[in-house]
Amino acid sequence: MAILGNQIKSTPYTVDVFSGDGSDLSFELTRVPASTSSIAVFVNGLYQSPTANYTLNGLTINFSVVPSSGTNNIQVLHIGEGQVSTQVPSDGTVTTPKLAQSLATNNFTANTTLRSPVYTNNTARDAAITSPLSGMLVISGTQFQGYNGSTWVVLNN
Secondary structure: OOOOOOOOOOOOOEEEEEOOOOOOOEEEOOOOOOOHHHEEEEEOOEEEOEOOOEEEEOOEEEEOOOOOOOOOOEEEEEOOOOOOOOOOOOOOOOOHHHOOOOOOOOOOOOOOOOOOOEEOOHHHHHHHOOOOOOOOEEEEOOEEEEEOOOOEEEOOO
8 A cells, every 4th residue: 555645764762871970961973852751861771750750952852850960870761852953855846936035156057047138247137138037047167146126235255
């Protein structure tokens, strides 16, 4: 039977392991949990209750009571997705409205429907385009320029 939607993938749980020293209350996690309900915390094998035993502040877990000294005696099991730091869209799925207006590119390949005048220098451009329109783009050598309604602006450096 075919599956509709995204391909199913399995990802192992992330587990942060710390060694208590009998004095530190705070430890830095490897990723930011979405909330206390997306992690399970154990100290010396005993489950720690959110809010009563610890709080979260971004990457930092803060215990209300100092965990005892021990080697690898603190485990934080990330059981939820949490905050995904990097998402990469599939090839060919990004559309123009999703791009930032300040986007500058080093490598650019136009599709066959894009028609943009190409000039080797600004003098040739200025002589040929006497009444530029806002949003007009030109390529001068390796430099992309756009007209913002009053002046030509370099779009890449």
